[in-house]
Amino acid sequence: MSQTVEHFNYLHHIPELGFEEFKTSAYIADKLEAAGFQVTRNINGTTGIVAVLESGRPGPVLALRADMDALGHIIDGQHVARHTCGHDGHSSVVLTTAQEILAEGGIKQGRLKILFQPAEELGTGAIAMTEGGAIDDVDMLLGFHLRPLEECPMGQAVPAMYYSASATVEAIFHGKAAHGARPHLGVNALDAGAHAVQAVNGIHLSPSLTWSAKATRFLCDAGVTNSIPSEATVVWDLRSAENEGMTELKARVLRAIESSAQAYGASVDIRILKEMPAAIIDEDATGVIASAIREVLGDAGLTEPKSTPGSEDFFHYLRLRPQIKGGFWGLGANLTPGLHHPEMHFDRDALALGVKVFKSCVRRVLG
Incomplete structure (x- = not known):
């Protein structure tokens, strides 16, 4: 079993609501510390995490962001938390990316920051992280989201997702x-x-x-x-x-x-x-992501940028810190029947592709 799927299986079975991701954040922070990252927990008094990898040489600061929270549902008359938006997959991909980057020799220049953010579904997690100083030194910030089947199938990825x-x-x-x-x-x-x-x-x-x-x-x-x-x-x-x-x-x-x-x-x-806020996306960041997608999935795997009526609190980072170059991409995973559906599921093999794309992005900026 790959690290990514192992992380996913654990996180999927401990869903926690926004600002209550105590088990989730503890698991992630422990894994990052074991890998050798400098880890700061409880950013701004929340469950947020920032992990840092220094190259020891001048260069840009690149940050990768994942969200951690699950959704609340009423199922069989019971209020339950359930991962129906794929945040467990997002966390698994970014955590594995961090582990493999360090294990494979780290970065050649600058600094890599890994952000694990609470409360995306509440729309306030990114604000809390920003107010806690998590991105004050960041030059480029990248995030992603699994996409529904009808929007992007397995084997393809979207270089820029324009959220509403x-x-x-x-x-x-x-x-x-x-x-x-x-x-x-x-x-x-x-x-x-x-x-x-x-x-x-x-x-x-x-x-x-x-x-x-x-x-x-x-x-x-x-x-x-x-x-x-x-x-x-x-x-x-x-x-x-x-x-x-x-x-x-x-x-x-x-x-x-x-x-x-x-x-x-x-x-x-x-x-x-x-x-x-609506999407704020930088062309340079999109270019990095597009090149990484093409490297991993080939020309056929790179789609055109796409728009969605959905919203994403990632863009609070860029609203609050407009000097940062932000990129946000979508990963095809044969996800059905839809995001936020109580029975949402997807092809877990997509997670390994997400790791490869993010690693390629890191090499292009900090390699």
């Missing part, structure tokens, strides 16, 4: 309870929430933009069926291929929610639960 910006908006409408027979004495929070859903659906941005806004949760219950509910919670998922489009979309959505509450005489508390 996303935001999760929660609105809690506050009305006034009343008997169902005397609705004029109350303020129906359900009506205000339902009106807000329709108002957001009526938003129209320029057709030249790629965007969407849709309600994904509506919670309202007075406890009985003959009372006017005094509170309703609605959550919206917002997407935009461009950061500028997200700024406009978010402003329009917030205005629609506030106006709907006002129209019904309700009040509303609005929170942005999560935000992720």
